[in-house]
Amino acid sequence: MTFQALYTLTDLRVILRETAPHHALDETRRIQAQRLLENLERQVVSLKQEMLK
């Protein structure tokens, strides 16, 4: 789970690289970023459940 969240952040990092310097996301990248951020939220929830149980 730790790696999943880090890897999702890595995918977001690559979007930042590909859209530097202004990070204006086109529709495709916006959808991709949205999906990644939603995954990240789920992964953080799972991490909380696992580590703080």
Added chain:
Amino acid sequence: MRCGAGIEARQVNELFINIDPIQAGGRLTADAMKAVIAYGDGYSVCDNCRKPNRLDHISKPPIAEFHRDVAGWLNMDAVRTVPGARRGFQAVANTYVKKGDPVLLTSLSHYTEFLAIEGTGGVVREIPQDANHTITADATATKIEEVRREFGRVPVLAFIDHVDYQYGNMHDVKAIAKVAHQYDIPVLYNGAYTVGILPVDGKDLGVDFVVGSGHKSMAAPAPSGVLAATNERAGEVFRTTAIEGDVTKRKFGIKEPEMMGCTLMGATLVGMMASFPHVKERVKHFERELQNNRMVLEALLTVSGTKILSEYPRNHTLTRVDTVASFDTVAESHKKRGFYFSSALEEKGIVGVIPGATKVWKFNTYGSTPHQASYLADAFVTIAKENDLSLTP
């Protein structure tokens, strides 16, 4: 934000378009970044090292398979990973060059090629570049004859850069290697700017060794690289140890002296491996990179007085330009002097041009998206307009 005491987190490639000439091809892929996260610990690839205990024999992670794949991809017979192209030069130089031996480099060779020869006590002789800043087969033949007259024998080795670091020009390695082989001189192909950037076929080029740089052109962490050899040469440069301790009688199996045993033992290697499928794919689409480069150069050439010093049209994205008669004329009276140019670029989110450089400078568009290339092209023209430089339509 810091990632350790006094160490700022580096965000150059997240915040800017980076056109640094040596950094473009080494930016990590997402998979390489993920591999670095997982394999950052020191001996991280050694968990499953079993007899015969050598890096290129490890099957989990699939290091042995990676070595075979890289050899096939380069159309060579054997490959080792090395800590940077320079260590590949060094291994080959150590194998073939003895004190006083003449070695052929070129007038565009990288300094690490000189140092590799210096370390052996060899003597460098440079093939001169022609007026177009290229190294030709004819010049190679002439230089070999000069060396023969000077030393009474031909060079013991030749290092030839396919694309040089100064102009990013492409040199006819195939023809040069043919000439060198007529004199039985082994040829090392320096692919620091090509292996991982465009297709490389060692057998077709007719070279004895192919050296590539992981951190320069294979989207890998530094220091990393590859040294490939033909079967004929592999037994020489990758010879195994024969040494024995006099007291302990210890021997060291199949370790290779020129590799100092194992080479890349962690994040560098796995980073290079993780990028490799992407690298294999991207070399097939180098034309797209040239299109992006062309877009930027065409914009730069609209700024009156700008010259492209590299061969043109371009065969590589690393390009050297002369802006003495354009951007440099502003530096004379600008309050920031020559620093106005890199400063203006940075304000527009572009880095990688040496601060203060306005006369002759290099940049590399490799890896930029078409949108970023277009933005870069516009930025150069905008800076020219902002500083009242004349533009040609």
